[in-house]
């Protein structure tokens with residue numbers, strides 16, 4: 001038995017996404033996923049809303065994409081957002097809550113990535129995201145996969161969707177039953193789907209541009225300047 005989870009999905013609780021929670025639940029259900037992790041930047045604010053909107057057969061994992069002082073880190077199955085601090089402390093906080101910690105797009109040098117402490121991180125982290133559909137260069141995902149292999153660490157995949165059409169572009173295949181976090185801990189996971197997805201970044205830029213322009217229009221029409 002296998003199940004398919006998209007372990008990195010954003011909603012409009014992230015500044016760079018405008019997707020309402022209901023649309024995320026709908027896109028995941030339409031894609032036929034068994035589960036998703038809602039992983040907004042440094043907040044759990046929309047997890048309950050996605051859960052409320054999700055059909056009964058779609059599992060919703062409470063996650064956070066933590067902004068550490070180095071790269072991004074996925075905290076999966078947590079009850080509060082870990083602090084934005086150094087990655088080793090963040091991993092500790094995730095474990096204290098009974099969750100698992102996965103390094104998110106760890107070698108994507110076009111985004112926030114990990115530079116130091118890699119051996120120390122490999123000793124304590126639960127997994128490595130080796131397929132992120134927003135990694136525009138194949139070698140970013142390849143390097144994550146070889147780092148995981150060299151350190152015998154489980155690998156996951158996630159779309160990093162900021163828009164509904166991106167959900168399920170990359171995912172995690174789970175072998176066997178039980179909870180998702182146990183499957184990660186026991187290494188019964190592997191990434192699937194595709195990376196090198198550029199149009200999502202273009203859509204994000206357009207979204208930022210639209211937000212900035214409406215702000216500018218607001219300033220002009222209000223006659224006030226910030």
Ligand SMILES: [Zn+2]
Nearest residue numbers: 065072104105
């Ligand atoms: Zn990220």
Ligand SMILES: [Zn+2]
Nearest residue numbers: 008010065160
């Ligand atoms: Zn993300």
